[in-house]
Amino acid sequence: MEKQLRENKLLKMQLEEDIEMQDEAKDKLQQKSMVARKQIARTIRKTQTFLSDQERLLKEKLLAVKSMNHEIMRLYKEREIIAAKKNEAQSAYYAAEA
Secondary structure: OHHHHHHHHHHHHHHHHHHHHHHHHHHHHHHHHHHHHHHHHHHHHHHHHHHHHHHHHHHHHHHHHHHHHHHHHHHHHHHHHHHHHHHHHHHHHHHHHO
C-alpha cells in the first residue's frame, strides 16, 4: 500500500512536470506565433506602402504620357494646317503666274 502511494506520488510528480513542460512549450510557441504575426503585419505594411508608391508613380507616368499624346496630336493638327496653307499658297502662286 505504501509502495503504491509512493508510486502514485512519483507518477503525479511526473505528470505535473509533463504539464509544466507542455505549458512552457505552449508559451514558447505562442511567443513565436506573436513574433511571426508581427513580422507578417510589418511585411504587409511595407508591401502596401510599396504598392501605393508604385501606383502613384504609374499614375504620374500615365499623366505624362497623356500629356505627350495631347501635344503630339496638337502638333499633328498644326502640321496639317500649315501643309494646307502651303498648298493654298502654291495654288494661288501658280494661278497668279498663269
